[in-house]
Amino acid sequence: MCFLYGVIINEPYTRTLTMGVMPVSSRKIRSILMIFxxxxxxxxxLSLVLYNISTEIIKHQIEQQTRSSLINLSSRVSNxxxxxxxxxxxxxxxxxxxxxIKSLPFKDYESSALVILNFVNQLRTMTxxxxxxxxxxxYNVENGKEYATNGVMNAQFQExxxxxxxxxxxxxxxxxxxxxxxxSPSVVYIQALPLFQPKPQGYLIFHYNAxxxxxxxxxxxxxxxxxxxxxxxxxxxxxxxxGTPTRSMQLPETLWQHSESTADSNLHSLSAQGNFxxxxxxxxxxxxxxxxxxxxxALAPIIELRxxxxxxxxxxxxxxxxxxxxxxNLSWRGWNKISELIADSxxxxxxxxxxxxxxxxxxxxxxxxxxxxxMNVILPEAKEAxxxxxxxxxxxxxxxxxxxxxxISLGSNPYRCFCVEADDYKALKELYxxxxxxxxxxxxxxxxxxxxxxxxxxxxxxxxNQTRFVGIYELDKKTDDTTLDDGLAKIKSFISEYFPFSVSxxxxxxxxxxxxxxxxxxxALESLKQKLIAGSNQVIYFNDFTRKETxxxxxxxxxxxxxxxxxxxxxxEFAYTALDRLIGIKKAENIDxxxxxNYLVNMTLFLFQEFTADHRLISQISISxxxxxxxxxxxxxxxxxxxxxxxxxxxxxxxxxxxEQISEKLVQHMENHLEQDLRLNEVxxxxxxxxxxxxxxxxEVHGVTFAEYLLQRRIELSKKWLRETQMSxxxxxxxxxxxxxxxxxxxxxKYVGLPPGHYRKQHQTLTEESSV
Numbered sequence: 001m002c003f004l005y006g007v008i009i010n011e012p013y014t015r016t017l018t019m020g021v022m023p024v025s026s027r028k029i030r031s032i033l034m035i036f037x038x039x040x041x042x043x044x045x046l047s048l049v050l051y052n053i054s055t056e057i058i059k060h061q062i063e064q065q066t067r068s069s070l071i072n073l074s075s076r077v078s079n080x081x082x083x084x085x086x087x088x089x090x091x092x093x094x095x096x097x098x099x100x101i102k103s104l105p106f107k108d109y110e111s112s113a114l115v116i117l118n119f120v121n122q123l124r125t126m127t128x129x130x131x132x133x134x135x136x137x138x139y140n141v142e143n144g145k146e147y148a149t150n151g152v153m154n155a156q157f158q159e160x161x162x163x164x165x166x167x168x169x170x171x172x173x174x175x176x177x178x179x180x181x182x183x184s185p186s187v188v189y190i191q192a193l194p195l196f197q198p199k200p201q202g203y204l205i206f207h208y209n210a211x212x213x214x215x216x217x218x219x220x221x222x223x224x225x226x227x228x229x230x231x232x233x234x235x236x237x238x239x240x241x242x243g244t245p246t247r248s249m250q251l252p253e254t255l256w257q258h259s260e261s262t263a264d265s266n267l268h269s270l271s272a273q274g275n276f277x278x279x280x281x282x283x284x285x286x287x288x289x290x291x292x293x294x295x296x297x298a299l300a301p302i303i304e305l306r307x308x309x310x311x312x313x314x315x316x317x318x319x320x321x322x323x324x325x326x327x328x329n330l331s332w333r334g335w336n337k338i339s340e341l342i343a344d345s346x347x348x349x350x351x352x353x354x355x356x357x358x359x360x361x362x363x364x365x366x367x368x369x370x371x372x373x374x375m376n377v378i379l380p381e382a383k384e385a386x387x388x389x390x391x392x393x394x395x396x397x398x399x400x401x402x403x404x405x406x407x408i409s410l411g412s413n414p415y416r417c418f419c420v421e422a423d424d425y426k427a428l429k430e431l432y433x434x435x436x437x438x439x440x441x442x443x444x445x446x447x448x449x450x451x452x453x454x455x456x457x458x459x460x461x462x463x464x465n466q467t468r469f470v471g472i473y474e475l476d477k478k479t480d481d482t483t484l485d486d487g488l489a490k491i492k493s494f495i496s497e498y499f500p501f502s503v504s505x506x507x508x509x510x511x512x513x514x515x516x517x518x519x520x521x522x523x524a525l526e527s528l529k530q531k532l533i534a535g536s537n538q539v540i541y542f543n544d545f546t547r548k549e550t551x552x553x554x555x556x557x558x559x560x561x562x563x564x565x566x567x568x569x570x571x572x573e574f575a576y577t578a579l580d581r582l583i584g585i586k587k588a589e590n591i592d593x594x595x596x597x598n599y600l601v602n603m604t605l606f607l608f609q610e611f612t613a614d615h616r617l618i619s620q621i622s623i624s625x626x627x628x629x630x631x632x633x634x635x636x637x638x639x640x641x642x643x644x645x646x647x648x649x650x651x652x653x654x655x656x657x658x659x660e661q662i663s664e665k666l667v668q669h670m671e672n673h674l675e676q677d678l679r680l681n682e683v684x685x686x687x688x689x690x691x692x693x694x695x696x697x698x699x700e701v702h703g704v705t706f707a708e709y710l711l712q713r714r715i716e717l718s719k720k721w722l723r724e725t726q727m728s729x730x731x732x733x734x735x736x737x738x739x740x741x742x743x744x745x746x747x748x749x750k751y752v753g754l755p756p757g758h759y760r761k762q763h764q765t766l767t768e769e770s771s772v
Contacts, residue, residue: 031328032325032328035328039317040317043313043317044313046309046313047306047309047310047313050305050309051302051305051306051309054301054302054305054306055299055302058298058299058301058302059269059271059276059298062276062278062293062298063267063269063278066278066291067267067278067280069226069291070267070278070280070289070290070291071267071280073226073228073280073289074280074282074285074287074289077176077285077287078282078285080130080131080132081174081176081189083130084130084133084189084191084206085174085191087126087129087130088191088193088195088204089195090126091122091123091126091204092193092194092195094122096115096118096119096121096122097119097122099115099118099119100115100116100118100119101193101194101201103115104140104142104201104202105140105142105143116147119138119147120147120148120149123136123138123147123149124136124149127149130206132208132209132212133206133207133208133209134150134207134208134209135148135149135150135206135207136148136149136204136205136206136207137149137160137204137205137207138193138202138203138204138205139160139164139202139203139204139205140201140202141200141201141202141203142201146160160188160205160207162179163177163179163188163190163205164190164203164205167190167203172192173191173192173195173200174189174190174191174192175189175190176188176189176285176286176287177189177190178230178234178236185236185237186207186208187207187208187212187236188205188206188207188208189205189206189208190203190204190205190206191203191204191206225238225239225240225291225292225293226238226239226289226290226291227251227289227290227291227292228287228288228289228290229251229287229288229289229290230286230287230288231286231287233251233256233288235249235251236287250273251277251290252270252272252273252277254270254272255270255272255277255279255290267279267280267281271295274294274295274296275292275293275294275295276292276293276294276295276298277290277291277292278290278291278292338357382406383406383408384462384463386399386402386406387408387460387462387470387472388462388464390517390518391417391470391517391518391521392518392521393518393564393565393568394515394516394517394518394519394561394564394565394568395514395515395517395518396515396565396568396569400514403514408460409458410459410472410474410514410517412474413474413475413476413512414474414475414510414511414512415459415472415473415474415475415510415511415512415514415517415520416472416473416475416481416484416507416508416509416510416511416520417470417471417472417507417508417517417520417521417523417524418470418471418473418488418505418506418507418508418524419464419468419469419470419471419505419506419521419524419525419527419528420444420448420468420469420470420471420491420503420504420505421467421468421469421503421504421505421506421528422440422467422468422501422502422503423501423502423503423504423531423536423537424501424536425467428440428467428501431500437466437467438466440466440467440499440501441463441466441467441469443499444469444495444499444503445461445463445469447491447494447495448461448469448471448491449461451487451490451491451494452471452473452487454487455483455484455486455487457473457474457475457483457484457487458473458474458476459471459472459473459474460472460473470521470524472517472520475510481510485539488505488507488539489539491503491505492504492505492537492538492539496537502536502537503537504528504531504536504537504538504539504540505538505539505540506523506524506525506526506527506528506529506530506540506542507524507527507539507540507541507542508520508521508523508524508527508542509523509541509542509543515562515565516558516561518561518565519558519561523542524542526542527540527541527542528540556582556599559578559579559581559582560603560606562578562581563575563578563579563607563644564607564610566578567607567611567644567647567648567651568611570648570651570652572644572645572648575644575648576640576644579636579639579640579644580636582632582635582636583632583633583636596632600626600635600639601626603639604626604639604643607643607647608643608647611647611650611651625638626638656700658693658697659693659696659697659700659701660697660701662689662693662694662697663697663698663700663701663702665687665689666683666687666689666694666697666698666706667698667702667709669683669686669687670683670709670710670713671713674710674713674714674717674736675735675736676737677737678710680694680695680706680707683706694706711747711751712751714736715747715748715751715752717736718732718736718744718748718756719752719759722756722759722760722763723760723763728741729741729744729745729756729757732744732756744756745757
């Protein structure tokens with residue numbers, strides 16, 4: 001039994017299906033404009049996003065690269081102050097300092113000259129040990145006198161009166177001041193003495209030389225712009241890579257406002273006035289350190305990237321327009337073909353192709369739902385029919401593919417086959433109705449499935465008839481023969497207890513090759529035949545009784561069934577290969593020649609009885625000729641030529657004859673009904689021909705399908721009408737079931753090479769010339 005469902009479409013008919021001419025230009029233009037708009041917007045947004053991301057990345061890279069430079073710059077100033085503080089501590093521990101402080105105030109300069117000189121010399125030693133310090137002055141708070149290592153410099157700076165006054169105003173123990181001398185920046189560091197005393201006796205004033213700030217800046221980065229800014233946001237000193245003076249430049253006030261509003265005020269960046277600033281304000285210093293660069297210079301890579309993106313955008317837009325134009329053209333050409341395909345003369349004529357497509361798809365969906373419902377009902381029956389077929393005839397390569405399609409998982413593990421048969425079937429038929437027997441059938445199948453499911457044994461069970469059931473179950477690593485045996489015993493006991501009859505179960509031996517599944521089935525049937533000896537209501541195992549008297553191993557019988565399967569598939573080479581395996585039994589089997597001869601004769605008769613009902617072939621077998629075969633090699637050669645080749649040739653001839661008969665019926669029906677709407681599935685139903693054989697027969701005999709043959713005959717008929725009648729193209733297309741003359745003309749030109757109108761004119765011209 002085989003079930004096949006599909007949609008059969010008459011090809012000549014579908015080639016002629018079309019729709020009316022529609023105004024589609026506006027829709028094409030709208031599609032192109034929409035696509036173009038999406039492309040422009042998308043590429044513009046992409047460019048903007050890339051530009052912003054790249055700008056932030058470059059600024060972040062600059063900030064990361066400059067961070068260490070600014071921190072190093074502030075660290076140099078802090079380190080110098082720390083060295084000065086350490087020198088001051090060392091100074092306090094010297095005898096010169098102690099003696100100098102004790103002698104204050106000096107009443108007599110001449111008696112104190114040596115103390116002062118020793119103290120000043122100590123200050124000079126300190127000056128020599130400190131970088132960038134060129135003068136140290138001690139200021140006496142009590143009398144305002146100063147003692148300096150460089151008196152000339154003291155005079156130039158007016159004895160640091162302004163710096164001292166500012167320092168006293170701060171009330172701090174130390175401070176760093178920036179000042180100017182003759183327009184040049186200078187740095188002064190003041191430390192109160194003695195250390196850690198609330199009331200100072202004097203101030204140590206350290207003057208940094210003019211190279212201090214410039215040296216710090218140049219040593220840090222020679223290719224960057226740096227600024228040092230005091231607490232009043234005034235530029236103390238600066239360095240520019242192009243030599244441009246920057247002391248007079250105006251810093252943006254937002255730079256400081258941003259610093260106050262930022263949680264991390266130690267280091268932050270800002271873009272303003274066409275520059276990119278990075279400000280570092282150390283917590284323990286009053287000075288700030290600024291790096292700045294022109295954004296046009298810093299963002300040079302992003303400008304180049306922006307140009308590349310813009311160029312890429314233009315290229316992509318042009319490419320998109322070209323590709324969209326081509327795709328739209330192809331899409332509309334395809335849409336026209338779809339419109340022709342879905343149009344149907346029996347359907348309503350609509351100017352709206354989308355409305356027509358909607359109704360067509362709606363109908364297809366309804367058909368699909370109906371087909372799915374029918375398949376859900378029929379698929380189990382088809383699956384059981386397929387299983388019955390492989391149990392009877394064996395499992396070939398094509399059957400393995402079908403097993404995957406039917407989702408039948410067998411062959412990965414060893415398996416065993418068993419047959420469950422009701423005892424005393426005739427008595428059951430007399431006692432119970434067909435309805436009762438159907439209920440028994442359903443109940444036994446449920447019992448088998450339930451028991452096997454509880455034992456975690458995978459497989460399937462089918463009903464061969466109302467009283468015999470066949471099961472194939474695998475034995476994996478988790479289950480063994482004992483598990484299956486217990487399940488079969490449970491099935492037998494349950495049916496005997498709850499059903500009004502008992503059953504006998506025949507069990508085959510275990511196998512691994514799925515292609516020998518039919519052997520397992522026949523072994524299970526053979527086991528049931530032993531019920532005559534073993535009695536009813538028993539589980540009978542094939543291994544307990546089989547072939548105890550035969551000298552052959554089961555491998556010989558598997559060879560026999562392999563030959564049967566290959567002959568059925570008309571595969572000579574594989575049948576020869578299976579036959580050649582018989583040669584090996586000479587060494588593997590301890591048998592006498594009479595047993596082997598009887599087996600070979602019986603196998604030959606079995607093959608002819610299995611494949612042909614033609615007694616002519618059987619009558620051609622000469623028993624005396626077979627008896628004269630002296631060696632196993634002669635036997636295999638005789639079976640190859642007189643049995644395998646004869647049977648396969650006979651099957652091929654029978655199949656060819658069947659195809660010719662089916663093809664003749666189909667062709668005759670088409671010739672008689674060319675002017676009708678012919679569908680292959682309907683024709684097959686009328687003639688009683690299987691659908692899958694119809695196309696196969698036409699292809700085998702005539703080399704064309706049903707649709708192709710019907711098209712050829714209709715075109716030939718239309719050629720006759722064009723030559724011999726005055727029928728219009730509309731009349732011809734209607735008679736041949738084309739939706740309109742345009743589709744008929746297209747199909748005619750494709751087949752003949754000329755439009756029907758040119759063909760009629762050409763024939764009329766030839767007729768007139770021949771008459772003249």
